[in-house]
Amino acid sequence: MLRFCRWGLFVLFLLAATCFSGAEKKKSNNQGHTWNFAVSGDSRNCGDIVMPAIAADATKNSAVFYLHLGDLRAIFAPDEDYLHAPEHRRQPVDINQYLTNAWDDYIQNQISWFGSMPVYVGIGNHEVIKPKTRADFLAQFSQWLDAPVLQKQRLADNPKDDKFKAYYHWIQGGVDFVYLDNATPDQFEPGQVAWFEGVLKRASANRKVRAVVVGMHAALPDSLAAGHSMSDYPAGLQSGRQVYTDLLKFNKQTKKRVYILASHSHFYMSGIFDSDYWRVNGGVLPGWIIGTGGAMRYPLPPQASRAQEAKQKEYGYLLATVHPDGTIDFNFHEIKRSDVPPAVAQKYTPEFTDYCFNENTDFNPHPPAATNPAAHE
Numbered sequence: 001m002l003r004f005c006r007w008g009l010f011v012l013f014l015l016a017a018t019c020f021s022g023a024e025k026k027k028s029n030n031q032g033h034t035w036n037f038a039v040s041g042d043s044r045n046c047g048d049i050v051m052p053a054i055a056a057d058a059t060k061n062s063a064v065f066y067l068h069l070g071d072l073r074a075i076f077a078p079d080e081d082y083l084h085a086p087e088h089r090r091q092p093v094d095i096n097q098y099l100t101n102a103w104d105d106y107i108q109n110q111i112s113w114f115g116s117m118p119v120y121v122g123i124g125n126h127e128v129i130k131p132k133t134r135a136d137f138l139a140q141f142s143q144w145l146d147a148p149v150l151q152k153q154r155l156a157d158n159p160k161d162d163k164f165k166a167y168y169h170w171i172q173g174g175v176d177f178v179y180l181d182n183a184t185p186d187q188f189e190p191g192q193v194a195w196f197e198g199v200l201k202r203a204s205a206n207r208k209v210r211a212v213v214v215g216m217h218a219a220l221p222d223s224l225a226a227g228h229s230m231s232d233y234p235a236g237l238q239s240g241r242q243v244y245t246d247l248l249k250f251n252k253q254t255k256k257r258v259y260i261l262a263s264h265s266h267f268y269m270s271g272i273f274d275s276d277y278w279r280v281n282g283g284v285l286p287g288w289i290i291g292t293g294g295a296m297r298y299p300l301p302p303q304a305s306r307a308q309e310a311k312q313k314e315y316g317y318l319l320a321t322v323h324p325d326g327t328i329d330f331n332f333h334e335i336k337r338s339d340v341p342p343a344v345a346q347k348y349t350p351e352f353t354d355y356c357f358n359e360n361t362d363f364n365p366h367p368p369a370a371t372n373p374a375a376h377e
Contacts, residue, residue, distance in 0.1 A: 032324055035173055036062055040293040040317035041069025041217065041263025044126060046356035047294030048081035048109040049348060050315045053339040054293065055113035061319050061333075064172075066114055069263040070124020070183065070217035071295060073102040075132055080360070081109075081294075084352040099131065103140045119144065123166040123183045124217035124264065134166060134183065157202065167192055169199050173322055176203045180216040180243070182230055188239040196243060200250045210326025211257040212250065219262035220244045222277035224303040225289055228265045244273075248282045257326045261318070263291035266298040266362075268316065268332055271308030288330060292316045297361045313361060 038058035043051050058066055073079055078098040082088060082105055111119050121144045127137045138145060146164040153170045154161050166181040178199055181187055188196070203209045221231040221240040230236030244260075251258045260273070272287040291298075297313050304310040315335040322328050337357040345353040 034324070035064055035322050037065050037067065037320050037322070038063040038317050039067040039069065039215065039261055039320065040290045041122065041124065042071040042266050042291035042295035043068070043106070043110055043293035044071055044074040045080050045294055045296045046315075046360050047072070047079070048085070048105070049340055049344060049353055049356045050294035050335055051110040052113040052341050052344045053315075053335045054317045055110075055115075055117070056341060057333055057335065057339065058317065058319070059115070059117060063117060063319065065118040065120060066317075067120045067177070067179070067215055067261075068122050068293070069215055069261060069290065070122040071126040071263065071291075072106040072110070072121070072124070073126065075099070075102060075126050075129040078102075079105075081348060081352075081356075084348045085109075086347060089349075118147070118149070120177075120179065121145065122179050122215060122217060123181050125183050128183050134181075138164070138166060157198070167195070171206075171209060174208060174210040174324070174326055175322055175328070176206075176209045176212045178212065178214045180214060182216050182218050182236060182240070185233040186235050188236075188243060193239055193242060197246055200246055203256070204250060204254050209256065211259065211322075211328060212247070213259045213261065213320075213328070214243075214247065215261040217262065218264040219272060219287070219289055220260060222275055222281075223272040223287060223289075224275050224307050225265050225269055225272055225301045226275070227301055228298075229262070244278070244285070245282060247285060251285065252283075257328065258285050259328055259330070260285055260287040262287070262289050263293075265289050265301070266291040266295045267300055268292050268311040268314060269300070269304060269307045269309065270330065270332075271306075274306060274308075275303070286330075288318060290316075290318050290332075292335075294356070299363045315357075 040054060078093055078095065082098060083093070121141050123137055128134055145166065145168065149170050150164065150168045154164065154168065166183065167179055169176060169178040176199065178196065180196065181192060203212055219225060219229040220243060221229055221237045223229060230240035247258045250256065267289065269289045272289055274284045278284050292315050294315060300310050300312045309332065311332065316333050318330045319333050320328050320330050337353065340353055
């Protein structure tokens with residue numbers, strides 16, 4: 001059985017390499033016409049139920065790639081979907097076995113559903129819950145983090161940069177896509193900020209780049225959902241404000257469009273940076289929270305009524321439509337119980353699938369950032 005599982009993972013790794021190679025060939029074809037990509041985050045707890053449905057809907061809508069914004073599995077305890085898989089159902093909970101299998105479970109039961117569509121994997125705080133480390137994440141997901149598209153971009157930026165990291169970027173269809181690593185409270189560390197500012201400098205000078213999309217796990221500070229974001233810790237507050245200010249400056253000087261995506265909070269909101277702080281400290285950039293990939297769902301924050309859109313107790317993803325001028329339309333696609341592939345519902349049982357949609361919530365109040373001891377959960 002173990003031999004079979006290892007062979008299956010090897011096949012998935014080969015598939016990932018093939019997908020990213022195909023994506024590289026198609027990149028030039030995105031220039032000059034409208035095209036789509038998909039994004040969401042937080043697929044622990046019930047992600048093995050929800051993510052196959054996201055993959056199916058993204059495929060139906062011709063998404064060119066899918067970007068995951070982190071928190072793949074719970075790690076601090078076995079995910080509910082993991083416990084309801086046939087091989088674990090009604091078995092004693094073995095935390096060590098779970099920790100060994102958790103990320104393989106994500107690869108087999110979530111990534112695999114995207115088939116030939118490239119998947120970009122982001123790091124979240126649950127990827128570094130002990131005993132897991134950032135180095136473990138890099139090793140497990142090297143096939144994705146050092147995919148040909150990302151490796152080529154990294155070496156084009158700096159021929160001596162031979163080590164892939166949990167932050168990365170690539171240019172596709174006139175858009176510079178950036179993923180930043182804020183999985184731990186010490187981020188963004190100075191080296192990452194310097195790298196990011198270099199990306200923006202090159203994007204400013206690149207006539208082919210008409211927009212920048214920046215994804216990360218926890219939202220940049222001072223948003224309408226600041227209580228579970230980079231506002232939660234001093235380094236995050238300082239460096240997050242710097243990154244946001246860099247994006248404001250880039251937008252104002254180049255007139256190129258900027259879009260900011262995050263998850264971490266398990267709800268959907270758009271217009272998250274239309275806050276009092278950013279209104280008087282430089283300006284409002286378009287921003288979204290899309291932590292709706294299967295994780296236990298949270299209540300909306302107190303300022304949610306000021307957002308353009310705000311949804312709780314829903315699963316889904318953003319389908320983004322890129323236009324030739326760099327304008328990107330982001331539309332929330334809700335995933336309902338009826339969207340779950342029948343084979344998935346049967347595998348985990350219809351009863352557990354119903355649980356994921358009818359329950360799987362944590363509606364206890366989340367304290368403000370400054371007083372929240374579990375802010376980085």
